[in-house]
Amino acid sequence: MTDPLRWAGYAASFARARERTGTDESVVWERAKIGDHETVVIRFEFGFLGGSVGTRTGALIEQALDEARSHRLPVVSLLSTGGTRMQEGVPALRQLQRIARGLVLLRQERLPHITVARHPTTGGVWASLGADADVVLAVPGAQVGFAGRRVRPERYADDPAYTAENQYAAGYVDELVAEEAIADRLEVWLSLLTGASQNRPADLPRALGALDPAPDGWQAVLRARSADRPRAGAYLDDYFDTRVTLRGGADDGVLCGLGSRGGRPIAFAAQTGTATTPGGFRSATRLLRLADRLGLPVLTLVDTPGADAGPAAETAGAGNAIAELFGTIAAAEVPITTLVIGEGGSGGALALCSADRIWLTPDACFSVIAPELAAGILKRDPEEIPALADALKPRPEDLLALGVIDGIAGPEPVTFLR
Known part of the structure:
Protein backbone atom coordinates (compact mmCIF):
# COMPACT_ATOMS: atom_id res chain seq x y z
CA MET A 1 0.00 0.00 0.00
CA THR A 2 0.92 3.68 -0.26
CA ASP A 3 0.02 6.20 2.42
CA PRO A 4 1.03 9.63 1.08
CA LEU A 5 -1.01 11.55 3.66
CA ARG A 6 -0.06 9.28 6.56
CA TRP A 7 -3.78 9.04 7.37
CA ALA A 8 -4.47 7.83 10.90
CA GLY A 9 -5.75 4.23 10.91
CA TYR A 10 -5.48 3.85 7.14
CA ALA A 11 -2.92 1.05 7.24
CA ALA A 12 -5.18 -1.04 9.46
CA SER A 13 -8.23 -0.40 7.22
CA PHE A 14 -6.22 -1.39 4.18
CA ALA A 15 -5.05 -4.63 5.83
CA ARG A 16 -8.62 -5.55 6.77
CA ALA A 17 -9.80 -4.88 3.22
CA ARG A 18 -7.09 -7.13 1.84
CA GLU A 19 -7.99 -9.92 4.24
CA ARG A 20 -11.72 -9.57 3.63
CA THR A 21 -11.56 -9.62 -0.18
CA GLY A 22 -8.46 -11.69 -0.86
CA THR A 23 -7.21 -9.02 -3.28
CA ASP A 24 -4.29 -6.63 -2.95
CA GLU A 25 -6.18 -3.63 -4.26
CA SER A 26 -9.67 -2.45 -5.22
CA VAL A 27 -9.03 -3.39 -8.86
CA VAL A 28 -7.94 -6.68 -10.40
CA TRP A 29 -7.47 -7.41 -14.07
CA GLU A 30 -6.91 -10.47 -16.20
CA ARG A 31 -7.07 -11.82 -19.71
CA ALA A 32 -10.25 -13.83 -20.04
CA LYS A 33 -12.53 -15.31 -22.69
CA ILE A 34 -16.07 -14.07 -23.02
CA GLY A 35 -17.70 -16.51 -25.38
CA ASP A 36 -15.19 -16.85 -28.21
CA HIS A 37 -13.62 -13.46 -27.54
CA GLU A 38 -10.28 -13.02 -25.82
CA THR A 39 -10.48 -9.86 -23.73
CA VAL A 40 -8.83 -7.87 -20.98
CA VAL A 41 -11.25 -7.64 -18.05
CA ILE A 42 -10.87 -4.94 -15.38
CA ARG A 43 -12.93 -5.64 -12.26
CA PHE A 44 -13.58 -3.41 -9.26
CA GLU A 45 -14.04 -5.03 -5.86
CA PHE A 46 -16.45 -2.85 -3.86
CA GLY A 47 -15.64 -4.73 -0.66
CA PHE A 48 -12.11 -3.29 -0.85
CA LEU A 49 -12.54 0.19 0.61
CA GLY A 50 -15.65 0.82 -1.45
CA GLY A 51 -13.91 0.01 -4.74
CA SER A 52 -12.10 3.33 -4.42
CA VAL A 53 -9.23 4.49 -6.58
CA GLY A 54 -5.91 4.76 -4.75
CA THR A 55 -2.46 5.67 -6.02
CA ARG A 56 -1.76 2.04 -7.01
CA THR A 57 -5.13 1.59 -8.71
CA GLY A 58 -4.26 3.84 -11.61
CA ALA A 59 -1.12 1.82 -12.29
CA LEU A 60 -3.11 -1.42 -12.33
CA ILE A 61 -5.63 -0.03 -14.81
CA GLU A 62 -2.81 1.33 -16.91
CA GLN A 63 -1.21 -2.13 -16.94
CA ALA A 64 -4.48 -3.66 -18.10
CA LEU A 65 -4.86 -1.15 -20.93
CA ASP A 66 -1.23 -1.65 -21.96
CA GLU A 67 -1.86 -5.41 -22.13
CA ALA A 68 -4.90 -4.82 -24.33
CA ARG A 69 -2.93 -2.61 -26.70
CA SER A 70 0.04 -4.95 -26.85
CA HIS A 71 -2.12 -7.94 -27.80
CA ARG A 72 -4.86 -6.03 -29.66
CA LEU A 73 -7.65 -7.11 -27.34
CA PRO A 74 -10.95 -5.44 -26.45
CA VAL A 75 -11.40 -4.21 -22.88
CA VAL A 76 -14.33 -4.89 -20.55
CA SER A 77 -14.59 -2.89 -17.32
CA LEU A 78 -16.82 -4.19 -14.54
CA LEU A 79 -17.35 -1.23 -12.25
CA SER A 80 -18.47 -1.02 -8.65
CA THR A 81 -16.94 1.95 -6.94
CA GLY A 82 -17.49 4.93 -4.71
CA GLY A 83 -14.88 7.07 -6.42
CA THR A 84 -11.46 8.31 -5.35
CA ARG A 85 -9.87 7.18 -2.07
CA MET A 86 -9.79 10.23 0.20
CA GLN A 87 -7.19 8.69 2.53
CA GLU A 88 -4.64 9.00 -0.28
CA GLY A 89 -5.65 12.54 -1.25
CA VAL A 90 -4.77 14.32 -4.47
CA PRO A 91 -2.14 11.70 -5.46
CA ALA A 92 -5.07 9.27 -5.73
CA LEU A 93 -7.29 11.80 -7.47
CA ARG A 94 -4.72 12.32 -10.21
CA GLN A 95 -4.97 8.65 -11.15
CA LEU A 96 -8.09 9.62 -13.09
CA GLN A 97 -5.86 11.49 -15.53
CA ARG A 98 -3.74 8.38 -15.88
CA ILE A 99 -6.84 6.33 -16.65
CA ALA A 100 -8.04 8.90 -19.19
CA ARG A 101 -4.69 8.84 -20.96
CA GLY A 102 -4.76 5.05 -21.12
CA LEU A 103 -8.19 5.13 -22.73
CA VAL A 104 -7.00 7.63 -25.32
CA LEU A 105 -4.15 5.31 -26.27
CA LEU A 106 -6.60 2.40 -26.49
CA ARG A 107 -8.82 4.36 -28.88
CA GLN A 108 -5.82 5.30 -30.99
CA GLU A 109 -5.22 1.58 -31.49
CA ARG A 110 -8.85 1.22 -32.66
CA LEU A 111 -9.72 -1.20 -29.87
CA PRO A 112 -13.21 -1.26 -28.29
CA HIS A 113 -14.02 -0.71 -24.63
CA ILE A 114 -17.25 -1.86 -22.98
CA THR A 115 -18.07 -0.90 -19.42
CA VAL A 116 -20.68 -2.36 -17.07
CA ALA A 117 -21.90 -0.06 -14.30
CA ARG A 118 -22.86 -2.19 -11.29
CA HIS A 119 -24.13 -1.00 -7.91
CA PRO A 120 -22.80 1.51 -7.07
CA THR A 121 -20.82 3.28 -9.79
CA THR A 122 -20.11 6.87 -8.82
CA GLY A 123 -17.45 9.55 -8.67
CA GLY A 124 -14.37 9.86 -10.81
CA VAL A 125 -14.43 6.27 -12.04
CA TRP A 126 -17.86 6.79 -13.61
CA ALA A 127 -16.57 10.07 -15.09
CA SER A 128 -13.46 8.43 -16.58
CA LEU A 129 -13.44 4.67 -17.05
CA GLY A 130 -17.24 4.41 -17.13
CA ALA A 131 -19.03 7.12 -19.08
CA ASP A 132 -16.22 7.43 -21.63
CA ALA A 133 -16.51 3.83 -22.87
CA ASP A 134 -17.60 2.99 -26.41
CA VAL A 135 -20.57 1.04 -25.03
CA VAL A 136 -22.04 1.52 -21.57
CA LEU A 137 -24.14 -1.21 -19.96
CA ALA A 138 -25.67 -0.90 -16.50
CA VAL A 139 -27.42 -3.14 -14.00
CA PRO A 140 -31.04 -2.14 -13.24
CA GLY A 141 -31.39 -0.67 -9.77
CA ALA A 142 -27.72 0.32 -9.57
CA GLN A 143 -26.75 3.72 -8.30
CA VAL A 144 -24.97 5.35 -11.25
CA GLY A 145 -23.82 8.96 -11.36
CA PHE A 146 -21.00 11.35 -10.66
CA ALA A 147 -22.25 12.42 -7.23
CA GLY A 148 -22.24 9.55 -4.74
CA ARG A 149 -24.93 9.14 -2.09
CA ARG A 150 -22.80 10.58 0.74
CA VAL A 151 -21.57 13.64 -1.13
CA ARG A 152 -24.74 14.94 -2.77
CA PRO A 153 -27.23 17.08 -0.79
CA GLU A 154 -29.22 14.92 1.62
CA ARG A 155 -32.53 15.91 0.08
CA TYR A 156 -31.38 14.14 -3.07
CA ALA A 157 -30.16 11.00 -1.33
CA ASP A 158 -32.80 8.80 -2.95
CA ASP A 159 -33.49 10.90 -6.04
CA PRO A 160 -34.04 8.68 -9.11
CA ALA A 161 -31.70 10.92 -11.12
CA TYR A 162 -28.79 8.93 -9.68
CA THR A 163 -29.90 5.54 -11.02
CA ALA A 164 -29.03 3.31 -13.94
CA GLU A 165 -32.58 3.69 -15.21
CA ASN A 166 -32.31 7.48 -15.34
CA GLN A 167 -28.93 7.34 -17.06
CA TYR A 168 -30.52 5.02 -19.63
CA ALA A 169 -33.52 7.31 -20.13
CA ALA A 170 -31.17 10.27 -20.62
CA GLY A 171 -29.14 8.37 -23.22
CA TYR A 172 -25.93 7.91 -21.21
CA VAL A 173 -26.37 4.14 -20.77
CA ASP A 174 -26.83 2.04 -23.89
CA GLU A 175 -28.48 -1.01 -22.35
CA LEU A 176 -29.82 -2.17 -18.99
CA VAL A 177 -28.62 -5.70 -18.25
CA ALA A 178 -29.50 -7.98 -15.34
CA GLU A 179 -26.49 -9.36 -13.44
CA GLU A 180 -27.13 -12.91 -14.61
CA ALA A 181 -27.25 -11.81 -18.27
CA ILE A 182 -24.05 -9.72 -18.32
CA ALA A 183 -21.82 -12.41 -19.86
CA ASP A 184 -24.31 -13.18 -22.63
CA ARG A 185 -24.84 -9.53 -23.52
CA LEU A 186 -21.11 -8.83 -23.49
CA GLU A 187 -20.64 -11.67 -25.98
CA VAL A 188 -23.25 -10.12 -28.30
CA TRP A 189 -21.69 -6.67 -28.14
CA LEU A 190 -18.15 -8.00 -28.57
CA SER A 191 -19.19 -9.93 -31.68
CA LEU A 192 -20.43 -6.72 -33.27
CA LEU A 193 -17.58 -4.48 -32.13
CA THR A 194 -14.73 -6.78 -33.12
CA GLY A 195 -15.99 -8.40 -36.31
CA ALA A 196 -14.72 -5.96 -38.97
CA SER A 197 -13.34 -8.01 -41.86
CA GLN A 198 -13.13 -5.98 -45.05
CA ASN A 199 -13.70 -2.45 -46.22
CA ARG A 200 -16.71 -3.37 -48.38
CA PRO A 201 -19.78 -1.10 -48.25
CA ALA A 202 -22.94 -2.20 -46.50
CA ASP A 203 -25.49 -3.82 -48.79
CA LEU A 204 -28.30 -1.60 -50.00
CA PRO A 205 -31.61 -2.64 -48.35
CA ARG A 206 -34.49 -3.66 -50.54
CA ALA A 207 -37.43 -1.29 -50.94
CA LEU A 208 -40.34 -2.33 -48.73
CA GLY A 209 -43.02 0.13 -49.86
CA ALA A 210 -44.64 1.08 -53.14
CA LEU A 211 -42.48 0.36 -56.18
CA ASP A 212 -44.32 2.40 -58.81
CA PRO A 213 -43.18 5.98 -59.53
CA ALA A 214 -45.20 8.90 -58.21
CA PRO A 215 -47.00 10.81 -61.01
CA ASP A 216 -45.65 14.21 -59.91
Missing part, protein backbone atom coordinates in the same frame (compact mmCIF):
# COMPACT_ATOMS: atom_id res chain seq x y z
CA GLY A 217 -43.61 15.94 -57.22
CA TRP A 218 -46.53 16.75 -54.94
CA GLN A 219 -47.75 13.15 -54.98
CA ALA A 220 -44.21 12.03 -54.20
CA VAL A 221 -44.16 14.29 -51.14
CA LEU A 222 -47.58 13.10 -49.95
CA ARG A 223 -46.60 9.46 -50.38
CA ALA A 224 -43.35 9.97 -48.49
CA ARG A 225 -45.33 11.54 -45.64
CA SER A 226 -47.91 8.75 -45.51
CA ALA A 227 -48.35 7.06 -42.14
CA ASP A 228 -48.73 3.74 -43.96
CA ARG A 229 -45.26 3.85 -45.50
CA PRO A 230 -42.63 1.50 -43.98
CA ARG A 231 -40.42 3.31 -41.48
CA ALA A 232 -36.95 2.75 -40.07
CA GLY A 233 -37.95 -0.05 -37.70
CA ALA A 234 -39.37 -2.13 -40.55
CA TYR A 235 -36.26 -1.62 -42.66
CA LEU A 236 -33.88 -2.49 -39.82
CA ASP A 237 -35.86 -5.63 -38.95
CA ASP A 238 -35.85 -6.73 -42.57
CA TYR A 239 -32.16 -6.00 -43.09
CA PHE A 240 -30.42 -7.31 -39.96
CA ASP A 241 -30.33 -10.78 -38.43
CA THR A 242 -29.69 -9.27 -34.99
CA ARG A 243 -29.03 -5.72 -33.81
CA VAL A 244 -28.30 -3.68 -30.70
CA THR A 245 -28.91 -0.01 -30.01
CA LEU A 246 -26.61 2.78 -28.94
CA ARG A 247 -28.79 5.05 -26.88
CA GLY A 248 -29.50 8.70 -27.51
CA GLY A 249 -32.00 11.03 -25.95
CA ALA A 250 -35.72 10.34 -26.04
CA ASP A 251 -37.55 11.50 -29.18
CA ASP A 252 -34.36 12.63 -30.93
CA GLY A 253 -35.55 11.22 -34.23
CA VAL A 254 -32.59 8.89 -34.88
CA LEU A 255 -31.98 5.21 -34.11
CA CYS A 256 -28.29 4.26 -33.89
CA GLY A 257 -26.63 0.93 -33.29
CA LEU A 258 -24.82 -2.11 -34.63
CA GLY A 259 -26.29 -5.08 -36.43
CA SER A 260 -25.26 -8.37 -37.96
CA ARG A 261 -26.17 -9.20 -41.55
CA GLY A 262 -25.04 -12.61 -42.76
CA GLY A 263 -22.53 -12.71 -39.91
CA ARG A 264 -21.05 -9.34 -40.89
CA PRO A 265 -21.26 -6.41 -38.43
CA ILE A 266 -22.60 -3.14 -39.83
CA ALA A 267 -23.23 0.15 -38.01
CA PHE A 268 -26.46 2.01 -38.66
CA ALA A 269 -28.01 5.43 -38.11
CA ALA A 270 -31.67 5.68 -39.09
CA GLN A 271 -33.99 8.66 -38.95
CA THR A 272 -37.48 7.83 -37.75
CA GLY A 273 -39.66 10.20 -39.79
CA THR A 274 -39.79 13.07 -37.29
CA ALA A 275 -37.81 16.30 -37.14
CA THR A 276 -34.28 15.47 -36.03
CA THR A 277 -33.07 17.20 -32.87
CA PRO A 278 -29.50 18.30 -32.11
CA GLY A 279 -29.25 15.25 -29.84
CA GLY A 280 -30.18 13.02 -32.76
CA PHE A 281 -27.44 14.46 -34.94
CA ARG A 282 -24.94 14.03 -32.09
CA SER A 283 -26.00 10.40 -31.62
CA ALA A 284 -25.34 9.81 -35.32
CA THR A 285 -21.96 11.50 -34.99
CA ARG A 286 -21.07 9.23 -32.07
CA LEU A 287 -22.08 6.18 -34.12
CA LEU A 288 -20.11 7.29 -37.20
CA ARG A 289 -16.97 7.98 -35.19
CA LEU A 290 -17.14 4.61 -33.45
CA ALA A 291 -17.70 2.77 -36.74
CA ASP A 292 -14.88 4.65 -38.43
CA ARG A 293 -12.46 3.85 -35.62
CA LEU A 294 -13.37 0.15 -35.55
CA GLY A 295 -13.51 -0.25 -39.33
CA LEU A 296 -17.22 -1.04 -39.59
CA PRO A 297 -19.21 -0.14 -42.72
CA VAL A 298 -22.16 2.17 -42.11
CA LEU A 299 -25.76 2.15 -43.32
CA THR A 300 -27.78 5.35 -42.94
CA LEU A 301 -31.54 5.51 -43.49
CA VAL A 302 -32.84 9.00 -44.18
CA ASP A 303 -36.41 9.92 -43.27
CA THR A 304 -37.12 13.37 -41.83
CA PRO A 305 -39.04 16.52 -42.77
CA GLY A 306 -35.88 18.31 -41.66
CA ALA A 307 -33.98 19.43 -38.60
CA ASP A 308 -35.98 20.57 -35.59
CA ALA A 309 -36.45 24.31 -36.09
CA GLY A 310 -37.82 25.16 -32.64
CA PRO A 311 -36.16 27.53 -30.16
CA ALA A 312 -35.11 24.66 -27.88
CA ALA A 313 -33.23 23.06 -30.77
CA GLU A 314 -31.55 26.35 -31.62
CA THR A 315 -30.50 26.79 -27.99
CA ALA A 316 -29.14 23.24 -28.02
CA GLY A 317 -26.92 24.07 -30.99
CA ALA A 318 -28.74 22.65 -34.01
CA GLY A 319 -26.31 24.20 -36.48
CA ASN A 320 -23.28 23.05 -34.51
CA ALA A 321 -24.61 19.48 -34.27
CA ILE A 322 -25.35 19.31 -38.00
CA ALA A 323 -21.94 20.77 -38.88
CA GLU A 324 -20.23 18.19 -36.67
CA LEU A 325 -22.04 15.34 -38.43
CA PHE A 326 -21.28 16.74 -41.90
CA GLY A 327 -17.61 16.88 -40.96
CA THR A 328 -17.60 13.39 -39.47
CA ILE A 329 -19.08 11.83 -42.61
CA ALA A 330 -16.73 13.80 -44.84
CA ALA A 331 -13.73 12.55 -42.85
CA ALA A 332 -14.88 8.92 -42.52
CA GLU A 333 -12.55 6.30 -43.95
CA VAL A 334 -15.14 3.51 -43.84
CA PRO A 335 -17.74 3.20 -46.64
CA ILE A 336 -21.17 4.68 -45.95
CA THR A 337 -24.31 3.54 -47.78
CA THR A 338 -27.40 5.76 -47.67
CA LEU A 339 -30.97 4.83 -48.50
CA VAL A 340 -33.63 7.54 -48.33
CA ILE A 341 -36.76 5.68 -47.27
CA GLY A 342 -39.17 8.58 -46.80
CA GLU A 343 -39.05 12.35 -46.81
CA GLY A 344 -35.61 13.84 -47.33
CA GLY A 345 -35.98 17.32 -45.96
CA SER A 346 -33.14 19.72 -46.72
CA GLY A 347 -29.91 19.84 -44.68
CA GLY A 348 -31.41 17.86 -41.82
CA ALA A 349 -31.66 14.91 -44.18
CA LEU A 350 -28.45 15.53 -46.13
CA ALA A 351 -26.45 15.52 -42.87
CA LEU A 352 -26.91 11.73 -42.63
CA CYS A 353 -26.15 11.06 -46.30
CA SER A 354 -23.11 9.35 -47.72
CA ALA A 355 -20.91 11.56 -49.85
CA ASP A 356 -20.75 9.00 -52.65
CA ARG A 357 -23.48 6.36 -52.29
CA ILE A 358 -27.08 7.68 -52.06
CA TRP A 359 -30.15 5.75 -53.18
CA LEU A 360 -33.87 6.41 -52.81
CA THR A 361 -36.80 4.03 -52.49
CA PRO A 362 -39.56 4.61 -55.08
CA ASP A 363 -41.87 6.00 -52.38
CA ALA A 364 -39.31 8.51 -51.06
CA CYS A 365 -38.52 12.08 -52.00
CA PHE A 366 -35.70 14.56 -51.43
CA SER A 367 -35.94 18.32 -51.62
CA VAL A 368 -33.91 21.41 -50.86
CA ILE A 369 -36.90 22.67 -48.87
CA ALA A 370 -40.46 21.59 -48.09
CA PRO A 371 -42.89 22.98 -50.68
CA GLU A 372 -44.95 24.69 -47.95
CA LEU A 373 -41.88 26.54 -46.75
CA ALA A 374 -40.95 27.42 -50.31
CA ALA A 375 -44.39 28.99 -50.73
CA GLY A 376 -43.83 31.06 -47.59
CA ILE A 377 -40.44 32.28 -48.74
CA LEU A 378 -41.71 33.14 -52.23
CA LYS A 379 -44.95 34.63 -50.87
CA ARG A 380 -47.09 32.26 -52.93
CA ASP A 381 -50.69 31.29 -52.22
CA PRO A 382 -51.34 27.86 -50.61
CA GLU A 383 -52.98 26.56 -53.78
CA GLU A 384 -49.61 26.94 -55.53
CA ILE A 385 -47.91 24.45 -53.20
CA PRO A 386 -48.45 21.37 -55.43
CA ALA A 387 -46.94 23.18 -58.42
CA LEU A 388 -43.99 24.29 -56.30
CA ALA A 389 -43.47 20.73 -55.14
CA ASP A 390 -43.26 19.59 -58.74
CA ALA A 391 -40.87 22.45 -59.61
CA LEU A 392 -38.51 21.35 -56.80
CA LYS A 393 -38.14 17.96 -58.55
CA PRO A 394 -38.12 15.80 -55.41
CA ARG A 395 -38.98 12.44 -57.04
CA PRO A 396 -36.34 9.69 -57.26
CA GLU A 397 -36.61 9.79 -61.04
CA ASP A 398 -36.01 13.56 -61.09
CA LEU A 399 -33.01 13.29 -58.79
CA LEU A 400 -31.50 10.45 -60.81
CA ALA A 401 -31.85 12.55 -63.98
CA LEU A 402 -30.15 15.45 -62.21
CA GLY A 403 -27.24 13.17 -61.32
CA VAL A 404 -27.41 13.82 -57.57
CA ILE A 405 -28.25 10.26 -56.49
CA ASP A 406 -26.85 6.88 -57.51
CA GLY A 407 -30.05 4.95 -58.05
CA ILE A 408 -33.52 3.84 -57.04
CA ALA A 409 -33.87 0.82 -54.76
CA GLY A 410 -35.87 -2.16 -55.94
CA PRO A 411 -37.46 -5.25 -54.37
CA GLU A 412 -34.08 -6.97 -53.96
CA PRO A 413 -31.05 -5.82 -51.93
CA VAL A 414 -27.95 -4.67 -53.78
CA THR A 415 -24.48 -5.91 -52.83
CA PHE A 416 -21.63 -3.50 -53.49
CA LEU A 417 -18.28 -5.07 -54.27
CA ARG A 418 -16.34 -1.91 -53.44
